[in-house]
Amino acid sequence: MSKLLEVKDLKVSFNTYNGEVHAVRGVTFDLNKGETLAIVGESGSGKSVTSNAIMRLLPEPHGFIKEGQILLEGVDLAKKTSKEMQKIRGKDISMVFQDPMSSLNPTMKIGNQIMEGLIKHQNMNKQEARKTALELLTLVGIPRPDVRINQYPHQFSGGMRQRVVVAIALACNPKILIADEPTTALDVTIQAQILELMKSIQQKTDSAIIFITHDLGVVANVADRVAVMYAGKIVEIGTVDDIFYNPKHPYTWGLIGSMPTLDSSDEELFAIPGSPPNMLTPPVGDAFAARNQFALEIDTVMEPPMFKVSDTHYAATWLLHPDAPKIEPPDAVKHRMQGFAQTGTKGGGKQ
Amino acid sequence: MTRYLLRRVWYMLITLFIIATFSFFLMKILPGSPLQAEDKLSEEQKAIILEKYGLNEPIPVQYAKYLGGLVKGDLGVSFKFDNTPVTTILIDRIGPSALLGFQALVVGSILGIILGLLASIFRNSPIDFSSTIIAVIGTSIPSFVFAGLLQYVFAVKLGWFPVALWGTSAHTILPTIALAIHPMATAARFTRTEMVEVLHSNYIITARAKGVSETGIILKHGLRNALIPLITVLGPMAVGLMTGSMVIEQIFAIPGIGEQFVTSVMVNDYPTIMGTTLLFAFGFIVIILIIDLLYGLIDPRIRLAGGK
Ligand SMILES: Nc1ncnc2c1ncn2[C@@H]1O[C@H](COP(=O)(O)OP(=O)(O)O)[C@@H](O)[C@H]1O
Numbered sequence: 073m074s075k076l077l078e079v080k081d082l083k084v085s086f087n088t089y090n091g092e093v094h095a096v097r098g099v100t101f102d103l104n105k106g107e108t109l110a111i112v113g114e115s116g117s118g119k120s121v122t123s124n125a126i127m128r129l130l131p132e133p134h135g136f137i138k139e140g141q142i143l144l145e146g147v148d149l150a151k152k153t154s155k156e157m158q159k160i161r162g163k164d165i166s167m168v169f170q171d172p173m174s175s176l177n178p179t180m181k182i183g184n185q186i187m188e189g190l191i192k193h194q195n196m197n198k199q200e201a202r203k204t205a206l207e208l209l210t211l212v213g214i215p216r217p218d219v220r221i222n223q224y225p226h227q228f229s230g231g232m233r234q235r236v237v238v239a240i241a242l243a244c245n246p247k248i249l250i251a252d253e254p255t256t257a258l259d260v261t262i263q264a265q266i267l268e269l270m271k272s273i274q275q276k277t278d279s280a281i282i283f284i285t286h287d288l289g290v291v292a293n294v295a296d297r298v299a300v301m302y303a304g305k306i307v308e309i310g311t312v313d314d315i316f317y318n319p320k321h322p323y324t325w326g327l328i329g330s331m332p333t334l335d336s337s338d339e340e341l342f343a344i345p346g347s348p349p350n351m352l353t354p355p356v357g358d359a360f361a362a363r364n365q366f367a368l369e370i371d372t373v374m375e376p377p378m379f380k381v382s383d384t385h386y387a388a389t390w391l392l393h394p395d396a397p398k399i400e401p402p403d404a405v406k407h408r409m410q411g412f413a414q415t416g417t418k419g420g421g422k423q
Numbered sequence: 424m425t426r427y428l429l430r431r432v433w434y435m436l437i438t439l440f441i442i443a444t445f446s447f448f449l450m451k452i453l454p455g456s457p458l459q460a461e462d463k464l465s466e467e468q469k470a471i472i473l474e475k476y477g478l479n480e481p482i483p484v485q486y487a488k489y490l491g492g493l494v495k496g497d498l499g500v501s502f503k504f505d506n507t508p509v510t511t512i513l514i515d516r517i518g519p520s521a522l523l524g525f526q527a528l529v530v531g532s533i534l535g536i537i538l539g540l541l542a543s544i545f546r547n548s549p550i551d552f553s554s555t556i557i558a559v560i561g562t563s564i565p566s567f568v569f570a571g572l573l574q575y576v577f578a579v580k581l582g583w584f585p586v587a588l589w590g591t592s593a594h595t596i597l598p599t600i601a602l603a604i605h606p607m608a609t610a611a612r613f614t615r616t617e618m619v620e621v622l623h624s625n626y627i628i629t630a631r632a633k634g635v636s637e638t639g640i641i642l643k644h645g646l647r648n649a650l651i652p653l654i655t656v657l658g659p660m661a662v663g664l665m666t667g668s669m670v671i672e673q674i675f676a677i678p679g680i681g682e683q684f685v686t687s688v689m690v691n692d693y694p695t696i697m698g699t700t701l702l703f704a705f706g707f708i709v710i711i712l713i714i715d716l717l718y719g720l721i722d723p724r725i726r727l728a729g730g731k
């Protein structure tokens with residue numbers, strides 16, 4: 073598979089009144105053509121900052137890329153000028169945001185908001201752009217596009233607005249689509265529809281998708297691979313099957329263990345105690361140690377490296393060190409892992 | 424839309440009726456009489472004058488006659504100014520005032536928007552600081568101070584413009600500038616604040632994510648949204664221009680409504696005072712209507728269609 077995007081040791085900080093916030097502290101991953109990578113983690117773990125850094129949408133100058141490379145087909149986006157980035161954003165990489173109620177311009181017609189990128193990046197004239205916009209509205213499942221194209225955002229429901237946002241993002245056939253919690257602000261039923269839409273788009277276009285969520289539950293049937301983020305780092309990364317059937321990091325166990333199950337008799341919950349560390353002063357050693365019931369002594373002193381579990385599966389926990397005690401995931405987690413095996417994931421466990 | 428407009432006009436008429444009634448009775452209650460300066464008049468002479476203007480009739484009758492006249496566009500006859508009908512006086516004088524007010528509003532708001540826009544684009548730069556200083560000076564110093572200053576520098580010292588009076592368009596320049604400073608300062612302050620806020624909105628990030636250029640962000644996505652709240656202050660600003668012009672017209676000896684109003688108040692010329700008040704009220708109501716229509720034009724969420 074060919075590498076479309078390689079993020080190498082990305083570090084992002086914010087200069088604030090209280091000091092430097094180390095929001096992303098060395099993130100490395102890659103994205104292949106046409107695949108969906110989910111980034112999961114509690115809120116505040118640095119998912120949005122990572123995606124905004126890739127898009128170069130950080131609130132410069134106080135938010136900045138401190139170190140690292142963002143290679144899009146081998147070209148480093150971190151070194152691009154803001155003028156050069158204007159030609160890449162919306163064309164090679166585009167983005168869907170969390171809150172559809174505020175992410176559309178209230179005083180501009182939907183059609184014009186979709187056509188804007190087409191006119192800019194594809195050199196289309198108004199008629200061509202309008203025709204493409206109508207096709208896009210159909211693609212994202214908006215009924216009566218010929219009427220809707222002339223309407224304003226306030227005439228759309230939340231779910232419909234998110235479809236419009238998706239249409240805007242897809243307008244120029246981007247190589248990468250970043251969706252930052254695209255369903256979080258929506259009702260459950262609408263969430264499912266938008267997820268369906270994302271999947272069908274994945275099949276119809278050859279865009280790769282970075283799907284960001286704090287909800288591991290939606291990941292299983294959307295993603296090909298999963299990266300688990302904690303305190304500005306990726307702590308475990310692997311295929312969906314790696315993460316759901318063979319999770320290695322206690323933080324991933326926590327995320328799986330705190331997922332609600334359909335099985336109502338199953339009262340056991342393996343929730344993660346405490347709250348994420350303050351990124352003004354990230355802890356020494358393993359950032360998760362303070363909340364980890366399986367923490368080892370070395371966790372408070374030294375940061376674990378990425379241990380290789382398999383060719384596709386890596387995790388940063390000292391528990392994987394040959395000398396570490398052998399620890400099994402808690403029962404609640406195992407229980408859920410068996411549940412996944414029955415319902416299936418997008419990967420091997422499907423059907 | 425037509426239904427909406429008709430209803431608005433109907434409300435305007437009711438408002439004007441209430442204001443007319445209010446100002447009529449206020450004039451009756453207030454101490455002072457048009458004859459008080461004329462101590463030399465004998466009681467008989469006074470009686471003749473009161474008779475002539477219908478001032479010795481019962482108040483309800485006076486009120487009825489007044490309203491009857493209003494319907495026909497008759498605002499009564501001035502006690503001063505050689506018994507000229509008030510309507511004629513106002514028509515003669517409305518031209519200069521309307522021209523000055525309009526010029527000042529257009530110049531002031533356009534310059535103010537540009538200034539505020541520049542300040543918001545180059546935030547915390549010298550441009551921003553100078554714009555803030557201009558805004559503070561323009562808001563806090565009364566317009567007659569500027570008027571005097573402009574008169575002294577550009578008319579007396581440099582001789583570029585006429586010192587005062589009315590006639591050519593050169594006569595309008597200094598008073599227009601003096602009047603425009605306040606609306607300009609207000610517009611600049613408002614535009615900057617709103618732009619800074621709008622530029623932090625999520626839809627601006629969406630536009631950036633589409634690859635829209637910075638100019639496009641500011642002009643296509645930012646400005647229109649920032650202008651919506653500005654329209655709200657345009658109304659009071661226009662009214663301020665109407666009243667502010669009283670002083671300016673006095674300073675530049677411009678034969679406008681404001682100057683006329685001041686004179687009328689000093690000599691207790693009731694019909695003219697009431698007529699001018701009604702005219703101001705009318706202007707105010709029309710401005711509010713225009714602003715509401717502008718809202719609908721700029722903000723699609725406030726479309727007035729369907730007689731909402
Ligand atoms: N503009 C900002 N200024 C300062 N700190 C920020 C800013 N944006 C994000 N952060 C910090 O970066 C960290 C990661 O945030 P974020 O990426 O938004 O988390 P999430 O995983 O929920 O998307 C948080 O600790 C947050 O406080």
Ligand SMILES: [Mg+2]
Pocket residue numbers: 116119120121252253
């Ligand atoms: Mg986020």
